[in-house]
Amino acid sequence: MALTGLDIFKQLPKTNCKDCGSPTCLAFAMALANGKASLDQCPHVSEAAKENLGAASAPPVRTVKVGVGEQEIVMGDETVLFRHDKTFYHETAVAVQVSDTLSGAELDAKIEKINGLVLERVGQKVAINLVAITNCSGNAATFKAAVEAVAAKAQFALLLVSEDVAALEAALPAVAAKKPLIYAATAENWEKVVALAKANNVPVVVKGNGLDDTAALVEKVAAQYKELVIDFGSRQQAKTLAEHVNARRLAIKKKFRPFGYPMLAWTSATDPKEEILEATTYVAKYASIVVVKADEKHHLLPLFAWRMNIYTDPQKPMAVKATIYEIGEVTPDSPVYICTNFALTYFAVEGEVSASKIPGYIVAVDTDGASVLTAWAAGKFVAEPIYEFVKDCGVLDKVNHNSIVIPGHVAIISGKLKEKSGYDVIVGPQEAAGIPAFAKARYPQLMK
Amino acid sequence: MIMIGERINGMFKDIGKAVREHDPKPLQEWAVKQKEGGAHYLDVNTGPNSEDQTVDLPWMIKVVREVSDLPLAIDTTDYNAMEAALIEYGKPGAVINSIGCEQEKIDRVFPMAAKYQADVVCLCISKSGIPKSADERVALAMEFVANAEAYGLQPDNLFIDPIILPVNVAQEHASEALETIRQIKLLSNPAPLTTIGLSNVSQKTPHRPLLNRTFAVMAMAVGLDSAILDVNDDLLVDAIASARIILNKDIYCDSYPKVFRQR
Numbered sequence: 120m121a122l123t124g125l126d127i128f129k130q131l132p133k134t135n136c137k138d139c140g141s142p143t144c145l146a147f148a149m150a151l152a153n154g155k156a157s158l159d160q161c162p163h164v165s166e167a168a169k170e171n172l173g174a175a176s177a178p179p180v181r182t183v184k185v186g187v188g189e190q191e192i193v194m195g196d197e198t199v200l201f202r203h204d205k206t207f208y209h210e211t212a213v214a215v216q217v218s219d220t221l222s223g224a225e226l227d228a229k230i231e232k233i234n235g236l237v238l239e240r241v242g243q244k245v246a247i248n249l250v251a252i253t254n255c256s257g258n259a260a261t262f263k264a265a266v267e268a269v270a271a272k273a274q275f276a277l278l279l280v281s282e283d284v285a286a287l288e289a290a291l292p293a294v295a296a297k298k299p300l301i302y303a304a305t306a307e308n309w310e311k312v313v314a315l316a317k318a319n320n321v322p323v324v325v326k327g328n329g330l331d332d333t334a335a336l337v338e339k340v341a342a343q344y345k346e347l348v349i350d351f352g353s354r355q356q357a358k359t360l361a362e363h364v365n366a367r368r369l370a371i372k373k374k375f376r377p378f379g380y381p382m383l384a385w386t387s388a389t390d391p392k393e394e395i396l397e398a399t400t401y402v403a404k405y406a407s408i409v410v411v412k413a414d415e416k417h418h419l420l421p422l423f424a425w426r427m428n429i430y431t432d433p434q435k436p437m438a439v440k441a442t443i444y445e446i447g448e449v450t451p452d453s454p455v456y457i458c459t460n461f462a463l464t465y466f467a468v469e470g471e472v473s474a475s476k477i478p479g480y481i482v483a484v485d486t487d488g489a490s491v492l493t494a495w496a497a498g499k500f501v502a503e504p505i506y507e508f509v510k511d512c513g514v515l516d517k518v519n520h521n522s523i524v525i526p527g528h529v530a531i532i533s534g535k536l537k538e539k540s541g542y543d544v545i546v547g548p549q550e551a552a553g554i555p556a557f558a559k560a561r562y563p564q565l566m567k
Numbered sequence: 568m569i570m571i572g573e574r575i576n577g578m579f580k581d582i583g584k585a586v587r588e589h590d591p592k593p594l595q596e597w598a599v600k601q602k603e604g605g606a607h608y609l610d611v612n613t614g615p616n617s618e619d620q621t622v623d624l625p626w627m628i629k630v631v632r633e634v635s636d637l638p639l640a641i642d643t644t645d646y647n648a649m650e651a652a653l654i655e656y657g658k659p660g661a662v663i664n665s666i667g668c669e670q671e672k673i674d675r676v677f678p679m680a681a682k683y684q685a686d687v688v689c690l691c692i693s694k695s696g697i698p699k700s701a702d703e704r705v706a707l708a709m710e711f712v713a714n715a716e717a718y719g720l721q722p723d724n725l726f727i728d729p730i731i732l733p734v735n736v737a738q739e740h741a742s743e744a745l746e747t748i749r750q751i752k753l754l755s756n757p758a759p760l761t762t763i764g765l766s767n768v769s770q771k772t773p774h775r776p777l778l779n780r781t782f783a784v785m786a787m788a789v790g791l792d793s794a795i796l797d798v799n800d801d802l803l804v805d806a807i808a809s810a811r812i813i814l815n816k817d818i819y820c821d822s823y824p825k826v827f828r829q830r
Contacts, residue, residue: 124705125712125722125755145706152753373756 122175124152130168131161138162179371183322183346183381183407185212185249185300186276192248194348194381194407200371206432211402213422214249214278214410219256219265226265229414230272238420242440245423247275249300251410252290254281259289266290270297278302278410282326284311295319300408302326302383303350306336313344322346324383329353330362337377347380348407354387356397360404367405381407391418402426437462438488443514444469447478451519452565454479454558456547457505458526459486459494464551471554477565479558480517484508491526502535509540527553568807568816569608569793571640571662572601573766575631577614586613586623591630598635604798605828608662609635611652612642620648625655632656640664640688640795646675659684664795665728667692668707677718688726688762691747697730699739701746704729708751712759722755726762726793733770734778741768741782745789752790765796780806787814804828 128148139160141147150156158164158172182196192212199205215236217229230250237246250273254262262281270277270293277299281287287301288311303326304312316323325340325347327333333351340347351362363382369375384401388394391413401409402425413419431437441460446469458468460483472479484505486494494500509515509523523542525533527549537544548557559566574597577583585593598609611631617623620643628639640662641652649663663680665688666672680687689711691697691704698704708727715725729747732740744763752758763786769778780803783794787810798804808827811817820826 123756123758124709124750124753128709142702143706145709146702149702149705149750149753153750 122152122172124149126175127151127172130164130172132163132165134163136163174376175374177379179374180367180379180381181345181347183348185278185298185322187296187298190248190274190276190297192276192408197367197405198371200367202429203433206434207430209407210430211406211426212248212276212408213398213419213426214251214408215247215414216251216253216280216410216412217265217269218253219258219262222261222265222268226268227272230269232414234272234274236414236416236419238416238423240420240424240427243427245420245427247419249276249278249408249410251278251280251302254283254286257283259283259286262286263289263293267293270294270299276300278408282308284308284315287312287315291315291319291321295321298322300324300348304336304340306332309336309340313340316346317344322348324348324350325380326350326352330365334375334377337380341377348383349378349380350383350385354385356387356400359384360400363401363405383408383410385410386412391415395419395422398422399425403429436488436490439465439483441483441485441508443512443517444481444483445478446472446481447476449478449480449517450565451517452562453477453518454524454562454565455509455514455518455522456481456524456554457484457509458482459484459489459491459500461486461488461490461494464490467551468554471551472558475555475558477558477562480514482509482512482514482523491528495529495532500529500532502532502539505532505536506540506542509542515542524557568787568791568811569760569762570606570798570804570807571608571610571762571793571795572597572604572606572798573610573764573795574601574797574799575609575627576612576642577616578612579614583614583616586617586627589626591633594627594630595634598631598637601798602635602637603828604801605804605830606637606798607793607830608638608640610640610642610664610795613648620645621651624648624652628652628655638662641685646672646679649676650679653679653683653685656683661685662688662726664688665690667694668710669694673711673714677714677720680724681719686724686726686760687720688728689759690728691730697732697740699743701729701743701750704743704747705750705754708747708754708759712755721757722759723757725759727751727759728762728764731763731765731768731782733772734768735770735772745786748786748791749789758790760792761790762793762795763791765794776800776802779803783807784810787811 128145131144133144135143139147141150180195180197183194185192193209215233221229250269252266252269279299280302298321300322302324304323305326325337327336353359366378370378384406386394386397388397394413395418398409398411438460439462456479458464465483486499521543522545524545524547527547530546533544533546575594577586581593611627613620613623638660642664643649663685666676667690691707711725712722729744731744734741748761751761765779768782769775784806805824808824812819812823
């Protein structure tokens with residue numbers, strides 16, 4: 120958000136000397152707030168004021184990066200409290216914990232399992248983003264060995280978890296090139312941990328105890344180093360939620376600098392199902408990293424799906440992959456339904472085809488995610504592109520007939536489509552809700 | 568858009584007579600009628616014929632509150648009467664209407680606002696009169712905001728009124744008032760609220776409702792938060808409801824003009 124006139128006015132010398140070309144300092148402040156003047160025009164403004172104004176015009180949440188190359192994670196740089204106001208930009212990174220008490224074959228097996236935590240959902244790859252190596256052994260050498268073993272094999276960025284300065288000092292240098300995130304700088308150890316982070320050019324988590332304490336600690340740390348992630352230190356869901364909401368509000372609405380960093384949350388539930396529920400709260404409420412113990416695909420998939428949904432851009436229509444979908448146990452006799460690849464349209468059709476109890480193919484034509492009537496009006500869902508898409512996708516090679524069902528709302532294109540393609544074009548119901556009745560009447564022999 | 572109903576004002580003959588005779592009926596009828604029109608606040612003003620505002624104004628507050636739970640804008644420049652009225656009102660959330668930008672008025676009224684947790688209508692008008700340019704008006708607005716901080720008030724406890732004059736005799740003021748509203752919203756965070764005595768724009772013109780509603784929607788587009796107006800002018804309220812929809816302040820539904828009045 121832009122600076123207000125009052126914010127700027129407070130930093131000006133209040134001389135009303137007109138050297139800037141404005142009649143008063145207030146008029147100059149308003150001109151600055153309106154973007155009609157630049158601060159350099161005032162010869163009397165102090166260096167401190169320049170720095171304050173510069174900092175206040177910086178983005179509300181700093182961008183912090185972890186990892187390198189394909190493993191890189193970008194965090195922060197968020198601007199809204201509600202996704203419908205614009206969008207959330209950087210997906211929450213999921214970190215899975217590995218204890219350094221594991222070694223040898225046990226550790227190898229665990230790394231292999233974690234590397235397998237990559238899934239596919241609606242045509243996109245979804246995965247965890249970080250491996251969190253925790254110094255449960257309490258031993259620096261053991262921690263170093265585990266970190267190196269994980270770094271050598273894991274396909275994700277690293278989070279080094281130890282509040283013991285000696286353990287971090289031992290483990291970090293060998294893996295610094297992978298730009299891990301180190302955890303944590305606390306009230307007790309921050310000077311050494313932050314110096315270590317700075318020397319190795321890696322980001323660091325500042326762990327405080329509640330809002331006030333964390334703000335004070337971040338302020339001290341930020342004077343020396345700004346590649347920070349915040350952990351408020353609480354391990355209760357309700358408290359963490361409240362802290363995240365307050366911190367993000369203060370950062371965005373009040374430009375409160377100590378909270379202008381990405382936030383990290385730990386789940387505390389021991390049951391994986393409860394843990395995932397807890398993690399969904401943090402994904403929805405501003406966490407840039409959520410650290411979990413769960414490492415089973417069936418536990419993580421709902422969390423990935425939720426994350427993907429929350430971080431989609433609400434201004435852009437949700438689209439499904441434009442391709443052929445098989446609903447039920449299709450046979451060469453099954454009907455072929457044509458619709459667009461707008462997610463709402465596709466899922467409405469899919470639900471009804473499925474409810475009709477007659478297996479069928481659905482061809483989601485690429486309309487850039489537009490609905491049937493929108494795409495029709497824009498010339499993307501008319502005879503030519505539909506014919507091209509149906510021909511190229513090869514759906515009619517899978518069946519023993521030559522007919523396609525088109526939405527009733529675009530009945531008008533049926534003649535031209537038939538002429539163009541030579542297909543038997545059947546006009547279906549206007550609303551997808553009519554599909555079960557339509558299918559039962561038309562294909563009684565296919566009823567199960 | 569906060570609509571402050573203007574009708575309980577002794578300048579109107581029926582209210583003036585009722586105040587002199589201490590007859591509650593016309594006041595209470597207008598309180599009910601303005602709420603039905605969609606008013607969020609009711610302005611209460613004794614009018615110029617009150618012999619003793621410290622008696623008449625609290626009486627008006629009392630009888631209006633008997634029939635209405637809407638918050639009140641207490642409209643007087645007699646600050647002893649204001650204080651008596653605030654005591655009678657007896658709860659947070661009233662609006663003090665109004666003060667001009669003079670240090671002694673600020674020093675008298677801002678502490679009172681803080682004490683009774685009332686908001687204040689601040690007029691962009693100084694000892695030397697009504698400034699013409701937007702810049703001069705904004706400078707006065709900044710005075711109010713800077714003073715508010717010193718007295719423990721938040722900028723959004725202020726309803727800053729850039730002052731609108733009738734377009735038939737002071738035509739060049741309206742566009743300056745609009746620019747003032749736009750700039751006031753950039754003054755601070757949170758921004759001060761803005762208000763306007765809407766009906767002033769059309770004084771002594773033959774097109775009052777047309778001018779009123781046209782100015783209302785123009786002012787809303789540049790950030791007007793509230794206005795003292797005729798809430799029983801249906802076309803005006805429809806225009807305000809429509810402007811809110813167009814500005815994405817309220818979620819659209821087909822019955823939005825009705826829904827707006829019910830809030």
